[in-house]
Structure formats: structure tokens, C-alpha cells
Amino acid sequence: MKNIVIIGGGVGGTLVSNYLSHKLKEEIREGKTKITLISDRDKQLYEPGLLYMIFNRMEEGELFKELTYLLDPMIDLKIERATKIVADENYVETEKGRYDYDYLVIATGSRIVPEEVPGLVEGGHWFYNVEGARRLRDELARFKGGKIVVSIMGIPHKCPVAPIEVTFMLHDFFKLHRLRDKVEILYTYPINRVFTLENVTEVVVEYFNERGIKYKTFFNPIEVDAKNKKIITLEGEEEPYDLLIAIPPHKGSQLIIDSGLGDRDGWVPTDRYTLKVEGYDNIYAVGDATNLPVSKAGSVAHFEAEVISENIAAQIKGLPPTARYFGKAMCFIEMGFDLGTYIWFDYETPPKLVKPNKFIHWSKIAYNRLYWLTARGVL
Amino acid sequence: MSRIVVDARGSFCPGPLMELVKTIKDAEVGTEIEVLSSDESSAKDIPEWVKKAGHELVGVEKKGDYWSIVVKKLK
Numbered sequence: 001m002k003n004i005v006i007i008g009g010g011v012g013g014t015l016v017s018n019y020l021s022h023k024l025k026e027e028i029r030e031g032k033t034k035i036t037l038i039s040d041r042d043k044q045l046y047e048p049g050l051l052y053m054i055f056n057r058m059e060e061g062e063l064f065k066e067l068t069y070l071l072d073p074m075i076d077l078k079i080e081r082a083t084k085i086v087a088d089e090n091y092v093e094t095e096k097g098r099y100d101y102d103y104l105v106i107a108t109g110s111r112i113v114p115e116e117v118p119g120l121v122e123g124g125h126w127f128y129n130v131e132g133a134r135r136l137r138d139e140l141a142r143f144k145g146g147k148i149v150v151s152i153m154g155i156p157h158k159c160p161v162a163p164i165e166v167t168f169m170l171h172d173f174f175k176l177h178r179l180r181d182k183v184e185i186l187y188t189y190p191i192n193r194v195f196t197l198e199n200v201t202e203v204v205v206e207y208f209n210e211r212g213i214k215y216k217t218f219f220n221p222i223e224v225d226a227k228n229k230k231i232i233t234l235e236g237e238e239e240p241y242d243l244l245i246a247i248p249p250h251k252g253s254q255l256i257i258d259s260g261l262g263d264r265d266g267w268v269p270t271d272r273y274t275l276k277v278e279g280y281d282n283i284y285a286v287g288d289a290t291n292l293p294v295s296k297a298g299s300v301a302h303f304e305a306e307v308i309s310e311n312i313a314a315q316i317k318g319l320p321p322t323a324r325y326f327g328k329a330m331c332f333i334e335m336g337f338d339l340g341t342y343i344w345f346d347y348e349t350p351p352k353l354v355k356p357n358k359f360i361h362w363s364k365i366a367y368n369r370l371y372w373l374t375a376r377g378v379l
Numbered sequence: 380m381s382r383i384v385v386d387a388r389g390s391f392c393p394g395p396l397m398e399l400v401k402t403i404k405d406a407e408v409g410t411e412i413e414v415l416s417s418d419e420s421s422a423k424d425i426p427e428w429v430k431k432a433g434h435e436l437v438g439v440e441k442k443g444d445y446w447s448i449v450v451k452k453l454k
């Protein structure tokens with residue numbers, strides 16, 4: 001009997017589980033293989049929907065689905081928090097027990113740590129989790145004028161383009177509410193341009209300029225003065241705000257840190273082609289959890305899940321595991337309430353940006369509904 | 380004088396700069412930080428940032444297939 005254990009019921013974890021159970025149907029039926037998914041939450045959150053939730057364009061109820069609905073029934077689902085991976089002895093400890101594995105997949109994602117910027121919890125807002133999005137939705141509905149700062153407080157963070165998207169959507173939101181002339185929008189980014197990829201930067205800056213959206217670069221906040229509503233930066237600047245929308249710093253799961261498997265911020269060192277955790281032949285990492293120089297995006301988790309499931313299934317069937325990941329990523333970029341574009345890229349191919357248009361925006365809106373089919377391994 | 384080496388080889392822009400930012404935040408004034416980067420744009424981006432942030436650029440040197448950029452924390 002071969003045991004495959006997957007930790008984390010997000011995009012990466014559910015996809016690896018579903019693809020594996022599909023590929024290993026016979027082996028599972030015959031009792032030769034078992035797939036166990038350990039997740040600390042019984043529902044999955046569709047995170048991209050948070051961007052729409054803050055503008056009341058998606059409701060909270062639409063953003064969650066039960067894992068039992070998403071998973072193939074042949075997968076053994078355990079709703080437990082994993083507390084330690086003992087990698088040298090091939091087992092995982094949870095709050096409730098111990099799971100031995102032949103193959104392990106780490107799909108524990110990333111999390112925001114707003115508490116690491118002093119004053120941010122008291123003085124700022126964010127939309128990177130449900131509680132934050134709820135608070136921000138209410139605040140945006142109340143906001144009648146003043147200066148909004150969208151500030152990226154660390155790289156890497158989930159969905160590299162989400163801060164750009166929210167900035168464009170803020171512009172359209174306040175335009176619809178006939179308040180745009182009373183609202184100043186400032187976007188800040190840590191490096192010397194508004195986005196990591198140069199050709200995306202060019203288009204974004206052009207659209208920012210057209211819309212009167214201001215931006216500052218080389219801007220690394222170290223503190224938020226909540227009382228006086230100011231952001232203080234490492235570069236020695238002070239930026240006042242009326243509403244601060246932060247992209248807080250991110251870290252890997254505490255489990256990775258506690259198991260001694262990650263780097264300083266808890267990202268798992270991962271081989272960029274095989275997706276094996278460095279130093280281990282039977283442990284893979286998928287999605288946000290890795291230290292790979294690719295976007296922390298659901299689409300990346302999706303493409304990586306295909307490679308990992310193919311290779312684990314091959315090994316169980318006694319075949320050579322030849323699938324490789326080449327850095328493929330796809331990101332939609334909303335540029336307002338009715339305009340969108342997207343980028344495709346990989347390790348060797350830089351992205352080309354399509355001229356923003358309505359069709360791509362509506363494709364994203366449609367995908368927001370179709371996503372659950374992806375999670376089930378259908379689409 | 381203490382020196383911290385940040386080996387960011389193999390990571391692409393903005394990895395090396397962000398590693399420097401994180402390290403400098405926690406370092407003591409006077410510390411030298413040497414960033415090793417295999418990404419050519421670091422040799423330009425890091426000095427630009429150091430100037431803006433008011434630290435000292437001690438040196439930029441190409442060593443085979445990577446760059447060594449040394450920065451001294453001034454404040």
C-alpha cells in the first residue's frame with residue numbers, strides 16, 4: 001500500500017488530490033494506494049473573488065465551497081491542522097494524529113502577516129482575507145472623499161497584479177458614485193517601477209496617467225502611524241492618507257517554519273522543474289508554498305498540480321516520472337469594471353500584453369463562476 | 380565592522396533588491412551588506428535604491444557570472 005499525503009485544501013491541494021485520484025482509480029479500488037488530504041478548513045475560499053466582494057460585485061456566500069463537494073469521494077479528507085512534517089522519517093503530525101507517507105505534497109499556501117508592519121493592523125485595511133475584505137467593503141461604501149493609498153508592503157505577495165486591479169477598480173467605483181473628483185488615488189510599489197515586469201509596467205503607467213492615478217516607486221513602508229494617518233518608509237518618506245489599502249507582507253505556513261523546511265519567510269526551497277522539495281525525493285511543493293520565482297497565483301498552482309500528479313502517479317504505476325514544470329503562469333488583469341487584459345508567461349517567455357478590452361473582462365467574470373469546475377478537476 | 384552576505388543568486392528581479400530591503404531593515408547602522416545577484420538588473424536597480432534611501436554604495440563588482448554589490452547602512 002502506497003500512501004500519498006497532501007497538506008492544504010486550497011487550489012493546489014484539491015487539484016493534486018483530484019488529478020491523482022483520477023489517474024490512480026484502479027490502484028485505489030484495489031487497495032494498493034491511498035490518498036489523504038489534510039486541511040485545517042472544511043471549505044475552500046475562492047480568493048480572487050475578494051477583489052469583487054469589496055465593491056459588492058460578488059457576495060461572500062459565492063466565495064466558499066465545501067471540500068467534500070470539491071473532492072473526489074475516493075480521497076480521504078481529514079479536517080485537521082498539521083503541526084509538524086518529520087521529513088526524514090516520512091510522517092506528518094496533526095493535532096489529532098500521525099500520518100505516514102510514501103509521497104508528500106506540501107500545498108499549505110501563503111498567508112498575510114499585517115502584524116509585521118507596526119501600526120498597520122490599527123491603521124490600515126486590506127482585502128487579502130475575508131475579514132479584511134468585509135471591513136474594507138464597509139469602509140469603501142462610507143468613503144465620501146479624501147486620499148486613498150494602495151500600498152504594496154512586501155514582495156512576494158499573492159496575485160502580483162491584484163494591487164493594480166484594485167487601483168483601477170477604485171477609479172471606476174468612485175466615478176460611478178460621482179465622487180472621483182473628490183478622491184485622490186496613490187499607488188506605491190517597493191521597486192523602481194510600478195510592477196516587476198517591464199512591459200506590463202508600461203501599459204499600466206499609461207492607463208494610470210490617463211485616469212489621474214498617481215504612483216510612487218521605491219516605496220518600502222516600515223511603519224504606519226495610525227493616529228496621524230501616515231505611512232513611514234525605509235527611504236525616509238512620510239505619506240499621509242485618509243484610507244490605506246495595504247497589501248501586507250506575506251509568509252509561508254507556520255507548519256513549514258515549525259518543521260524547519262522553509263527559508264527565512266517560510267517559503268519551501270523547491271526545484272523549479274521537478275517541483276521536488278530540495279533534498280527530498282518523495283516530497284513535492286505546489287502553489288504559493290514554494291520559493292519559486294513565479295507568481296503566487298492560483299493558475300500557477302493549477303499548472304504545477306498537473307506536473308506533480310503526473311509524476312507521482314507514474315511512480316506508483318512503475319513508470320518514469322518525466323513531467324516537468326516550465327514556469328507557466330496566466331493572470332487576468334482587470335483594468336476597471338468593464339475592461340481587462342491578461343498575461344501568459346513562463347521561465348523563458350516574457351509576457352505579451354493584449355490591448356485591454358471588454359471581452360477579456362467578461363471572460364474573467366465568467367471564470368469567477370466556472371472556477372469550482374477547475375477545483376473539481378473538470379476544467 | 381560587521382558584514383552580512385545575502386546570496387540572492389538564481390533569483391530574478393526584484394528578488395535581490397527585496398532581500399536587501401529586508402536585511403537592511405533589521406541590520407545595525409554601520410553594517411555592510413553584500414548582495415550576490417546573478418540578475419544583471421540588480422547592478423543598476425540596487426545602486427539606484429541605495430541612493431534614494433540614503434545609504435552608501437561601497438562597490439559593485441562583476442565576479443564571473445554574478446554581481447557583488449556592497450552597501451553600507453548609514454541610518
Ligand SMILES: Cc1cc2nc3c(=O)[nH]c(=O)nc-3n(C[C@H](O)[C@H](O)[C@H](O)COP(=O)(O)OP(=O)(O)OC[C@H]3O[C@@H](n4cnc5c(N)ncnc54)[C@H](O)[C@@H]3O)c2cc1C
Nearest residue numbers: 008010011012040047048082109159287288296297298299
Ligand atoms: C485578492 C486576491 C486575488 C487573487 N486573484 C487571483 C487571480 O485572479 N488569479 C490567480 O490565479 N490567483 C489569484 N490569487 C492568488 C491565489 O488565490 C493563490 O495563489 C492560490 O490560492 C494559491 O493556492 P495554494 O493552494 O497554493 O494555497 P491556498 O489557496 O492558500 O491554500 C492553502 C491551504 O492550506 C491550508 N493550510 C495551511 N497550513 C496548514 C496546516 N498546517 N494544516 C492544514 N492545512 C493548512 C490553508 O488553510 C489553505 O486552505 C488571488 C489572491 C488574492 C488574495
